[in-house]
Amino acid sequence: MTGIDQLGDAGPLPPVRSFGGEAFALPRIVVAGGCELALPVPPALRLPVTLPAPVVTSLEPLPPRPKVQSHFFSRPVDVAPPAAALGDGPQHLAPAKVCRGEARRARIAPPKDVVKLSERFFYLLQPDLETMLRGGKLAFPRQPFPFQFEGMAFLLPRHSAVLADEMGLGKSMQAISSIRLLVRSGEARRVLVVCPKGLVSNWARELADWAPELVVAVIDGDPARRRWQWSLPDVPVKLANYEVLVRDRDLVAELGLEFDLVVLDEAQRIKNKSSQTNRAIVSLDRRRSWALTGTPVENSADDLVGIFEFVDPGQINDRMTPKAMAGAVTDHILRRTKDKVLTEMPPRLDRDARIELGPEQRETYRRAEEEGVLRLADMGREATIQHVFELVLRLKQICNFDTATGESAKLERLTAELEEVQASGRKALVFSQWVETLGRLRENLSAFGPLEYHGGMSTTARDEAIRRFKESRNHSVLLLSYGAGAVGLNLQFSQYVFLFDRWWNPAVEDQAINRAHRIGAAGAVTVTRFLSASTIEERIDEVLRRKRDLSETILSQADGPASAGLTADDLFSLFELAPPRRAAA
Amino acid sequence: MDVQRAEAGLEGLSFGFLTTLESAAHGLFGGYLVVDALGRPLEFHCTAPVKVSRAQQILYGPTLHGHLHGRQVGGALLAEGKVTPAVVLTDNDAMLHVRPHTHLPLALVRRGAAEQIAAGFLVGEAVVSPHAEDAARADELEARLATLAAAVDLCEPFERIRAALDEAARH
The missing domain is CATH 3.40.50.10810 (Tandem AAA-ATPase domain)
Structure with missing residues (x-):
């Protein structure tokens, strides 16, 4: 028979295994018949008693203070003039009118x-x-x-x-x-x-x-x-x-x-x-x-x-x-x-006055052109740009005044226009390429008190002409050469500009026109370009119109043609002639 | 000290303008411009950009802006000033937190109309609201700022500062 007859005090205790530092004994088990049933030793177990330290993530506060870069201005830009310069005449800028709705003001931006x-x-x-x-x-x-x-x-x-x-x-x-x-x-x-x-x-x-x-x-x-x-x-x-x-x-x-x-x-x-x-x-x-x-x-x-x-x-x-x-x-x-x-700039009215030459002037022109072209044709490849240029000049002069009779369809038209200008108390500028033409105009326009302004005059005489034209009502017309009168003059009190003949380059014509059409102009400026019908003037005008925009093209950052004025090829083409061959570059 | 300078006339009178520019790429730039009574620059100070992490945003919570603008950026900038202005103007609410870090009077300036004035005064078309600590000096500040407003729009120097900070951010 087997059985458990006694539990308890049955001899020395088996070795004690320690678990986590605390000792305890297993009871000895004795069964009937002298057999001893010992429980198997349990595997060692360790139970954590203390928790390991956690990993701490530290968040940096904001940096103490950011680095500061300093700039000092040694002296403000001083634009104050001496007291003597502050008279009653000049205008001082108005007091500040600021804030909302005001137009953007000019700032000095740093260049690149x-x-x-x-x-x-x-x-x-x-x-x-x-x-x-x-x-x-x-x-x-x-x-x-x-x-x-x-x-x-x-x-x-x-x-x-x-x-x-x-x-x-x-x-x-x-x-x-x-x-x-x-x-x-x-x-x-x-x-x-x-x-x-x-x-x-x-x-x-x-x-x-x-x-x-x-x-x-x-x-x-x-x-x-x-x-x-x-x-x-x-x-x-x-x-x-x-x-x-x-x-x-x-x-x-x-x-x-x-x-x-x-x-x-x-x-x-x-x-x-x-x-x-x-x-x-x-x-x-x-x-x-x-x-x-x-x-x-x-x-x-x-x-x-x-x-x-x-x-x-x-x-x-x-x-x-x-x-x-x-x-x-x-x-x-x-x-x-x-x-x-300048949205407030007065309007500029441009008009081309197509002038029909009178019979005598037309005949003189026809003869001159035919003879000139025949001469160029005879010269063949020997014809140079200078020969063509001379012919153009001669024909243009005939368009102004008939070299044989002195007849001038342009002068008749100009006289009619100036009568109206004078009657309305206005002033006019008349531009020509030739001082000689200005002289003839002066002779023929005496009723309008013409004054001249050209490079053949001394600086003093020119300044005096401007002063008289500006101040006197007796002078309705100022006759100017493109060379001297196209740049730098402020004649914004003139309301009419007549281009009696045409310059070679539209930029120069624009400069001439802008003597009158500029800041301070009192009213609309009327620009009249005289063009003799069916002559070299019309052909030149056509070429210049085609080339007019080069300057704006470059300045607006786009590709453009290579020239705005008349080239040698252009001049030859006016007479439907082939330009001379050039040596290879 | 500043009152004494102001009483010396236009020569000694100066004004501070304090603002910030937020750059998505770099962080927050601060700028401090001191001008004379004609609006001409005398000093300019700007900070390196301060970039705030997401964690910092969470931890600082609603106190972040005040801390960042007032103590960190504004305090650092005003500490560098050599000229003592009659008043420091800012167009940024958060920058008012700089007041505990400076002895200079401080005011918020905004474009606005007379009817929008709550606790302030109108100079030109700008509404000026002094910091609560400087409210008692409102009359004095108004007189000083009227001198400056005769030359420049009180909101305009902030545009200059932002243009300079924008340049610094791109540099």
């Missing part, structure tokens, strides 16, 4: 070539230009237009700039005001303005008008006098014409003259890179180079290369496409047109 952050901050942290000027109580003879402030904000920070506004938008005023600000702020102490000879007195007047406190020295006279003028140390602005500068190139170098700023007016004068004028200008020692021109691309894209030899040498070259050129110069050129910025 300013890369240092602290220098960019300098521009970005200035108040808008009008506020700067208002703060300094700077006086202007007339309240500038907002776009003119933008023009000044464009020029001021730039060392290389082309202000290419359309004629009549006030390029010289913007440049003078910017010069004034640079001089007042101490940024410029020696400024040189270079302009065509015929515009020196105009610039002197404008400088006196827009920057009355600036002392200006006009460089002219004999060599000794010019040496003395160039050497004047305390004159902030010197004014010279291109011819003087070419003549005095060595003298300027000898005197070691350095300029903080050189401003070129009618900068297309240096478009030819190899010209003496270009070489003399680019040799000037200067820190800033500003070019003013309404026609930076007068004939071809290469014109701009010549101008940039002065503005920013190496920036563009004549191997670049117009599009690449436009991309390279975009930060350096500011171009505005009247239709974009």
Whole structure:
């Protein structure tokens, strides 16, 4: 029989296994019959008593304080003029009218070539230009237009700039005001303005008008006098014409003259890179180079290369496409047109007056053209551009006045038009390519008190003609040559412009028209282009119309034709002649 | 000190403008511009960007903006100023938390109309609300700011600061 007869006190206890530090004994089991049933030793077990330390993720608080970069402005831009400059005449900018709804004001944005952050901050942290000027109580003879402030904000920070506004938008005023600000702020102490000879007195007047406190020295006279003028140390602005500068190139170098700023007016004068004028200008020692021109691309894209030899040498070259050129110069050129910025500008009415030549004049013209073309045809390949050019000139002159009889259909039409102009108390400008034509017009238009303005007159005589035309009611007509009268003159009190004959390049015609159609024009300006029907004039007009837009094309960053004026091919094509063969390049 | 400078006339009078620019790529930039009475810059200070993590956003909760703008950014900027302005203006509510970290009077400026003024005054077309701690100085601040407002729109310098901070972010 087997059975459990006793539980309990049956001998020594078996070894004790420890579990987790606490000892306990298993009871010994004895069954009947002496058999001992021992339970198998259980496997060791360990039970965790203490929890392991958890992994702690620490979240950083915000960094103590961010690093701060500081910029200090040593002195604010001071544009306050001396008390003497603040008279009753000039207009001061109105008190600030601020906040909501106000038109965006002109800010001086840093040019792209300013890369240092602290220098960019300098521009970005200035108040808008009008506020700067208002703060300094700077006086202007007339309240500038907002776009003119933008023009000044464009020029001021730039060392290389082309202000290419359309004629009549006030390029010289913007440049003078910017010069004034640079001089007042101490940024410029020696400024040189270079302009065509015929515009020196105009610039002197404008400088006196827009920057009355600036002392200006006009460089002219004999060599000794010019040496003395160039050497004047305390004159902030010197004014010279291109011819003087070419003549005095060595003298300027000898005197070691350095300029903080050189401003070129009618900068297309240096478009030819190899010209003496270009070489003399680019040799000037200067820190800033500003070019003013309404026609930076007068004939071809290469014109701009010549101008940039002065503005920013190496920036563009004549191997670049117009599009690449436009991309390279975009930060350096500011171009505005009247239709974009002057919504309040009076309208310009353009009309082509197609003039039928009288019988005698027509006959003279016919004979001249036939003989001329026959002569060219006989010359064959020997005919040169000069031969064609001479024929064109001769035919154009006949269109003005019959060389045999003096008859002029244009003169008859002009006389009729001027009677109306005079009757209404208005004034008219008449442009011609030839001084001789102007003389004949003067003889025939005596009823209108005509005055002349051309390159054959002295500067004094020209200035006097402008003064009389402006001030006297007895002079209804001013007769101007394209060469002398197309640039720089402000004749906005004239309401009529007549182009008695046509220039070779539409840009020059536009310049002429804009003597009258510009800021301050009192009313609509009517432009009349005389074209003799079925003559060389109509054919030239057709060619020029096709080419008219090159300048705008380049400036609007698009590909365009290579030329805006008449080429040799164009001239030959006027008579349906083949141009002479050229040697291969 | 600032009152003494102000009483010296326009020459010594200056104004502080404090604001921030949030950049998705870089974080929060702070800028502090001190101008003279004609609105011309005298000093400019800007911070390196501060980027806040998602966890920090959660942990700081609604206190984050005040802490970040007031103590971190605003405090750091004002500590660098050398010129003592008559008042510091901000166009950012959160920046008002900088007040415990500076002795300078502080005011919030906003574009607005007279009827929108709750606790402030109108200067030009800008509504100026002084910090509660500076409410007692409202008349003095109004007189000082009227001088500046004759030259510039009180909201305009913030545009300059943001343009500069934007430039810094792109640099």
